[in-house]
Amino acid sequence: MKSKDLTKKIITFSGQTAGRDKFYRTCQYGSKLLWWCLEQGSGDPDLIRKVKAxxxxxxxSRKLFRFGKSFDAITAAMKTIHLPDVFLSFTITLAKLNQSVYLLIDHTLWAHRIGLVEVDSKRLSNLSTRFWLATLILNLSRDLYELSNVLNDAMALYAKRVGGGGIGNHYTSNGEDGRDSQHLSTNNNSSQLDFVILCLQQNMPVVLDLVKNTADIFLPLSSLGYLPIPVGVQGLCGLISSLVGLSTVWESTLKIQP
Structure with missing residues (x-):
């Protein structure tokens, strides 16, 4: 990438609210992982205190940056409810609605933290985390459903090719929700594993979303006490999901649709 194109890309990225949020989230969980590592290595207490702060x-700050996004989630839910695929319509719409409630509670917690309102922050935080967990479960269900459909179609096509069905030199997967066609180039010498890998490479938005949601789900599970996850692992999971999120904002073609 030329320096001029890179500069333009950086300006475009930094000008997006989502881009800045993902960047700050990466810093947040990176800091969490850092101070945990410093504690394990008997680091400078003053430095650890500063990183925690x-x-x-x-x-x-991120709670402020997300202010109003709850309404964006509701607007998105009004669109996805009309998807022709019933399962996708149900999971995506319900995930958006759960996200809107989670963010709305998050706005209230921010107002409490800066002293604007007085609320039971512990109770609201617990409730917010439950809605976050529900959102992630729904998103994971959607990812697994889409990935299984892609793999099933690919394997059926591979079996047909091996059986001499004559499918030509490419594979096209058309989603029922009207998204753009995705093409998988094949050749007569490719093995089944090669074909699966090629299939996953051509459906990176789904794969990345699965990785992001899988890494994220450990965070609410830990906060709610369902899994005893060390702080360092929490920081690592949050960092991984944040970096994936950064990549999807940086390169929009990697972002899952709709």
């Missing part, structure tokens, strides 16, 4: 400050 940085993580907390970024977390509070």
């Amino acid at each position: 940085l993580e907390k400050t970024i977390g509070t």
Whole structure:
């Protein structure tokens, strides 16, 4: 990439609210992982205190940056409810509605943290985390459903090719929800594993979304006490999901649709 194109890309990225949020989230969980590593290595207590303060400050700032996004989620849900695929319509729409409630509670917690309102922050935080968990479960269900459809179609086509069905030199997968066609180039010497890998490569948005949601789901599970996950692992999971999120904002073709 030329320096001029890279500069333009950076300006475009930084000009997006989603881009800035993903960047700050990466810093937040990176800080969490850093101070945990410093504690394990008997690092400077003053430095650890500063990194912890940085993580907390970024977390509070992100709540402000997300202000109003709950209404965006509701608007998105009104669109996805009309998807022709019933399962996708159900999971995506319900995920958006859960996300809107989670963000709305998050807005209230931010107002409480800066002293605008007085609420039971522990109870609301627990409720918000439950809605976040429900959102992630629905998103994972959608990812697995889409991935299984892609793999099933690919394997059926591979079996047909091996059986001499004469499918030509490419594979096209058309989603029932009207998204653009995706093409998988094949050749007569490719093995079944090669074909699966090629299939996954041509459906990276689904794969990346699955990785992001899988990494994220450990965070609410830990916060709610369902899984005893160390702070360092939480930081690592959050960092992984944040980096994936960064990549989908940086390169829009990697973002799952709709």
